[in-house]
Amino acid sequence: TMGSCLVNHWFSAAVLAAWLGINIFLFTYYFLFFDRDERYFYTRAILGSALAWARASAKCLNFNSMLILLPVCRNLLSFLRGTCSCCRRTLRKQLDHNLTFHKLVAYALALLTAVHTIAHLFNLERYNQSQQATDGSLPAVLSKVHLQGSKWLNPIHSNQTTVEYVAFTTIPGLTGVIITLALILMVTSSTEFIRRNYFELFWYTHHLFLVYFAGLVIHGIAGLVRGQTEQSMAEVPPYHCAEYLTQREQNCTHSCCKDPEFGSIPAESWKWVLAPIILYVFERILRVWRAQQKVLVTKVVMHPARVLELQMQKKGFCMEVGQYIFVNCPAISPLEWHPFTLTSAPEEDFFSIHVRAAGDWTERLIDTFQLETPRVEVDGPFGTASEDVFQYEVAMLVGAGIGVTPFASILKSIWYKFQQADQTLKTKKIYFYWLCRDTGAFAWFNDLLASLEQKMAESGKADFLTYRLFLTGWDTSIANNVALRFDTATDTVTGLRHKTIFGRPMWNVEFAAVAAAHPRSVVGVFLCGPEALAKSLQKSCHQHSSLDPRKVKFYFNKENF
Numbered sequence: 001t002m003g004s005c006l007v008n009h010w011f012s013a014a015v016l017a018a019w020l021g022i023n024i025f026l027f028t029y030y031f032l033f034f035d036r037d038e039r040y041f042y043t044r045a046i047l048g049s050a051l052a053w054a055r056a057s058a059k060c061l062n063f064n065s066m067l068i069l070l071p072v073c074r075n076l077l078s079f080l081r082g083t084c085s086c087c088r089r090t091l092r093k094q095l096d097h098n099l100t101f102h103k104l105v106a107y108a109l110a111l112l113t114a115v116h117t118i119a120h121l122f123n124l125e126r127y128n129q130s131q132q133a134t135d136g137s138l139p140a141v142l143s144k145v146h147l148q149g150s151k152w153l154n155p156i157h158s159n160q161t162t163v164e165y166v167a168f169t170t171i172p173g174l175t176g177v178i179i180t181l182a183l184i185l186m187v188t189s190s191t192e193f194i195r196r197n198y199f200e201l202f203w204y205t206h207h208l209f210l211v212y213f214a215g216l217v218i219h220g221i222a223g224l225v226r227g228q229t230e231q232s233m234a235e236v237p238p239y240h241c242a243e244y245l246t247q248r249e250q251n252c253t254h255s256c257c258k259d260p261e262f263g264s265i266p267a268e269s270w271k272w273v274l275a276p277i278i279l280y281v282f283e284r285i286l287r288v289w290r291a292q293q294k295v296l297v298t299k300v301v302m303h304p305a306r307v308l309e310l311q312m313q314k315k316g317f318c319m320e321v322g323q324y325i326f327v328n329c330p331a332i333s334p335l336e337w338h339p340f341t342l343t344s345a346p347e348e349d350f351f352s353i354h355v356r357a358a359g360d361w362t363e364r365l366i367d368t369f370q371l372e373t374p375r376v377e378v379d380g381p382f383g384t385a386s387e388d389v390f391q392y393e394v395a396m397l398v399g400a401g402i403g404v405t406p407f408a409s410i411l412k413s414i415w416y417k418f419q420q421a422d423q424t425l426k427t428k429k430i431y432f433y434w435l436c437r438d439t440g441a442f443a444w445f446n447d448l449l450a451s452l453e454q455k456m457a458e459s460g461k462a463d464f465l466t467y468r469l470f471l472t473g474w475d476t477s478i479a480n481n482v483a484l485r486f487d488t489a490t491d492t493v494t495g496l497r498h499k500t501i502f503g504r505p506m507w508n509v510e511f512a513a514v515a516a517a518h519p520r521s522v523v524g525v526f527l528c529g530p531e532a533l534a535k536s537l538q539k540s541c542h543q544h545s546s547l548d549p550r551k552v553k554f555y556f557n558k559e560n561f
Helices: 004-036 038-047 050-068 074-086 089-132 138-144 163-169 171-188 192-197 199-206 209-219 230-235 238-246 269-291 360-371 387-391 401-419 439-458 476-484 507-517 531-544
Strands: 226-228 262-264 295-303 307-314 324-328 338-341 351-356 377-382 394-400 429-436 465-471 500-502 522-528 553-558
Touching: 004 038, 004 050, 004 089, 038 050, 038 089, 038 138, 038 226, 038 238, 050 089, 050 209, 050 269, 074 089, 074 269, 074 377, 089 138, 089 163, 089 171, 138 238, 163 171, 171 199, 171 209, 192 199, 199 360, 209 269, 269 377, 295 360, 307 360, 324 351, 338 351, 338 401, 351 360, 351 401, 387 401, 387 522, 394 401, 394 507, 394 531, 401 429, 401 439, 401 522, 429 507, 439 465, 507 531, 522 531, 531 553
Parallel strands: 394 429, 394 522, 429 465, 465 500, 522 553
Antiparallel strands: 226 262, 295 307, 307 351, 324 338, 324 377
16 A cells, blocks of 8 residues: 555556657658648649648647547446456556546647647648739639539639638538637536536536537548549659649640549548447446435435435445545436535445535425425546555544545445454444534534444544544634633534644644654555645654664555545
């Protein structure tokens, strides 16, 4: 487990390097191909290097369009995780970076689309200039050949045509505009802020991927960018015959007298994306089928600060700690599925989630459950189990705000394993830190901590769990209340035995205390929270780990919930 973090990083870097390498190879190979191949000698005479930029970026666009759907095939990933159960955990853990990879590919698509579009705008402008030119230059002559038949090179056949006209009336132009708009909307609506606050906007806009793929498949059908045909190249080889095109005599008898003939490059986007589209269709069918399976809501608990707890049962449902499910409530919206971390332990005979009011859908769900118990549909569970926690003698768990949810499952499961003297549990001591902005947010988690506190005290194991609650946002009324009741046995804010600390944790002090209490232990540090906190914890792990292999070592694990 100690080295698994390092191996994870290496494996992630290897996957990233492979993806980047294939992109660089495709771009370079096709750039050089279109920049040097004899078939495109005349095309280059009109377009210059913009041809190679457009075609090379198109190949990379196809490759990344092939990849973009795979990381969001949740059931495919679950299947791979299942078949990988015998292989290294590192490999299974990589599948949890699916959304990070999905975003990376999306950014690559956005960048490549920009390159492809700019290159084609140059191409259209050059086609237009060549068509209007009357100077007898090679581009001008090439633009006038075979205007009547189907063997032309320049798609702009008249002097009146504008770049805008081509962009909005031809198949490649129109589909290109539609694809680009769909991509812009999908990328801009999937920012962290919109996903957190306007999930519905993100959810519905993301379904423009249907428009994107439809447009992509049609985009290259018209074949506006052309190359010389094989037959024409044999009859009039370009390197040998190009000069005769611009200085041809009236009664030409030379072997180069015949005009070169051109044909379109066959559309091939569909070959790249067909397999992922079929896989994704199966994925959606499987989701619909799984959603039809009956879910029984056994208990509904309304906690303070508008947090709804749902306890459910479903035939054949089997979970592990740290996993999540997707929930749909047809009474609110038949199409929307929202992810929630499971807060129950595998040892319990139900599975549960805690829903915080954080947007229209969650607000409506909480309101609906306060009036009746509507039908809910569940898809999952997904994600790799967070079993790493059980591998350390000492574990420091850090949760920020609602990021505490995965630890509800972990703390409960550890306690069950501890009671049952489970051999897989190496944990002897847990330090739990929860950072929260307002007092109400502590309330729903209080019950769990209070019951664990009570059970541990009854079993004579009160020192198994040490927890520290940090209130990072507070006002004077709370401060006065605390000052008045400072000597009470239980905490003013939470009613628990451990006092709430006001302000942010001093991590150096916390780590030093753990290091002093466990001078020869290996300590696992687990976070579910923001990136800034991850950086400061990682720094503390390095600072407080001893260089002596026999002494204390801190290993940082950021869970990807």
